[in-house]
Amino acid sequence: MFEPTEQGKDLCIHTGVVLRGANTREDEVHSSGTLNIVEYSFGKCIEWKPIEVSVVSENQDQDPEWSLVDSHTRRTRTSSEGPDSLGRTRTVRILFSELKSFRIHHSGQQLIFMQQDGTTYVAFFQLSNAESFVNSLKGFVKFFRSKRDRSLYIIEDEVSNVLNKSFAELDLFQENTSDYVWKFVRNLHDRPYETTMEAFSKLTDIWNVPQPSVSVSSGEEYEVIGVSNASVLLSPIPPCPRGAPLSQEQWDKYKDSMGRITNPEAVKEIIFRGGISPSLRYEVWKFLLNYYPWDSTSIDRLELKKKKTDEYFIMKLQWRSMTPNQENNFSSYRDRKSLIEKDVNRTDRTHAYYSGDNNPHLAQLYDILMTYVMYNFDLGYVQGMSDLLSPILCLMDNEVDAFWCFVGFMDKVSTNFEMDQVGMKTQLSQIHHLLSVTEPQLANYLDRHDSGNMFFCFRWLLVLFKREFNAVDIMKLWEVLWTDLPCKNFHLLLCAAILDTEKAVLMENQYGFTEILKHINDLSQHIELPWTLSKAEGIYLQLISVAPHLTNNIRTIIGLEPINRSPEPCDMDISNGSIISPTNGESSSHQSESDGNVKFGDNEVSFERGLNLSYT
Structure with a gap:
């Protein structure tokens, strides 16, 4: 967005707003500022101006509301957002003509702006709420609420304004003109015949033209779909409440005196409904990822771990003992090693477990991935695997355990990484x-x-x-x-x-x-x-x-x-x-x-x- 040479006129000002663009990096500062509606000679716009800069603390990262502000997809920064070359935070402007829609989110504390080109900005209101800004916006731009998503508001364009005016002058409809026009426009492409007949039926009393009788489902309760040349009624999506995570008491209840899990299906049902208590994950994940069999005893698992430890270090020694000449004559291995080195150095580096220089956990991440190449050379290493290993190693905090859990995970998703896709x-x-x-x-x-x-x-x-x-x-x-x-x-x-x-x-x-x-x-x-x-x-x-x-x-x-x-x-x-x-x-x-x-x-x-x- 260009920088205007003129001084804009503030039409309304809302203070205490944090703005994040979708291309803002996690490790950059958060700025509190004002969200204004400003008028220039070239048109009106929404303008966010920074007031003060404050670095997000570790405690803020843990706060659910701050995490919403801190969330984004990483992409290249544009010239209209983020710090400039001097470290100052830039003003962000969204012309009304470029605004496509906006959404109120997170109990009214978030306002998400979506532009014509798909660019997204998220405003977090610290002192007021999104509704107050939307009420101010009503006086300057026309928009309507989506009937599919009540939190979404669509900006009216010139075409819709002309349609509204034309239909309003005919004075044909008892319902809100704007609502009807937009219903007509949205339905016309998907249901051209029914929608056209429905609209023309409104004119019957004026033109006295008999119309074909067409039955159109309202779609409010059920939706008719075509499946196998038959019509099927899909009922509304039923509510499916979530449950509590698997507790220590429940886990112990499903173990017999020898340590076997007596009812794995019941355990899985609890996990599906509510996950696992964090303190239990270290043990339960090994069962879910087929490191430990569900019917193994405590003694069986001790013996299995010893065997798996020996097997891991044998495979690790294979690549660590490879000579430079061997590597030079083994291009596939060399390419995979190079890719692992690059990916490990940029995987989850903002997470405390992997942050900082010379982090030993990065070395473990590298060693596990290199050993997996020796374990499954047909598949080897493909970008994205480090993402799957990272949380496992963070939880296990043990190279051998993390490796075998990663093997179990890869057995489930290995087809995602095959070259033929x-x-x-x-x-x-x-x-x-x-x-x-x-x-x-x-x-x-x-x-x-x-x-x-x-x-x-x-x-x-x-x-x-x-x-x-x-x-x-x-x-x-x-x-x-x-x-x-x-x-x-x-x-x-x-x-x-x-x-x-x-x-x-x-x-x-x-x-x-x-x-x-x-x-x-x-x-x-x-x-x-x-x-x-x-x-x-x-x-x-x-x-x-x-x-x-x-x-x-x-x-x-x-x-x-x-x-x-x-x-x-x-x-x-x-x-x-x-x-x-x-x-x-x-x-x-x-x-x-x-x-x-x-x-x-x-x-x-x-x-x-x-x-x-x-x-x-």
Whole structure:
């Protein structure tokens, strides 16, 4: 944003506001300032001006409200935000003409501004609340509340103003004109015939033209979807309350006198419902990650640990004893070693466990990853693996234990890192299948806006949401997912739940591929874990309730046995990631517009854009 040469006129001022851009680094200062509405000759704008600079303390980092302000996706800083070359914090301006929408969040303490290009700013109100600023905004810009998401407000553009005026002059509608016009515009693309007939029926009394009778579902209670050539009623997502974490008392209750876990399924059910008490994670994670068998005795586990310790150090010695000449003649090994060195030096360096120079835990992180190369040389090391190991080592604080837990974790997600990316493409396709049933409007919208390939979910899947949640939440999320309840693909339902929550923002802002990718990345550290887990379980129950009518694709995703029926349109050939045509069985790199499946083709550039695993 350019710096105006003129002095703007302050129309209203709100003090005690912290502003964070999506591209502000975690280790930069937080500035408290004023959030103003300012008028210039070139137009009105929202303007944030810093007052004082204060470094966030360790205690603030632990405060839930401060963590919301401190959350962001790391990207390159623009000229309109962050400290300048002299260390001063810049003024941030958002022209009304560039403002797309805004959202009130976190009980009215947060206001999230979204611009036309997808840039996001988060304002945290310390002395007042977001509602007070929105009330001030009403006098200067026209906006309306989304009916899909009551916390979201959409800025009206010139086209909508013209439509409002035209319909208002006709004086045809009893309901609020603005609401009706926007309902018409939003529905026209998805339901052209029904929407047009509904609108024209309003004119019947004036023009006395008989209209066809069309029954249109309100969509308030149930949504009609097409599955296997039949109509299925999806009931509303049921509430699924979360529970308390696994306690020491419960854990001891499920152990017999020899130390065996007598009812692993009951333990997993408790963990799925509420996670694990932090003090128990060191022990329980070893069972969840198949380091210890559930039916092993205490003596068995002591013997197993001794055996696994010896095995670990044998493999570690293999790479540590490799001579320079061996390395020079082993390019694959050399490349993996170089990549591990780079990634270790930038993994979670803001976390206290890995911060500072010459940190011994970084050396352990490096040693474990290098040893894993010797353990699984076919897979070796791929960027992102250090993200998965980091919380495990932090918790275990033991090289051997961390290694074998990491092995168990990689056994669950290793297909994410395979070079042909078939595993990733399959999962992206499955997310699209889920949306086609649970949120068909959103699935259609993504298809029309070059995002039906779901590439923007790539980072979520690759490192299992590691970049989307803070250190505390990611531990809870992972242990929930490791239970494989209620199905092994629960992480895909989690994706569907997040996208369901963001549906209104994506659709009502008319985001295209770039803006969708940017918005999804900006969700990092802003996703509420308990609510999302509850919604994901609710979606699962939604689907289970109509299980007999689901396609085999969906049944497989949610862990049900396929039903014998004729081949379904465009089932994915897992062997090469291509789409199989239902008519002749031939492989096609592209799909037809009508089959509703994911289009991959050769668009690997978009695939890489969706990855976005930059550390800085």
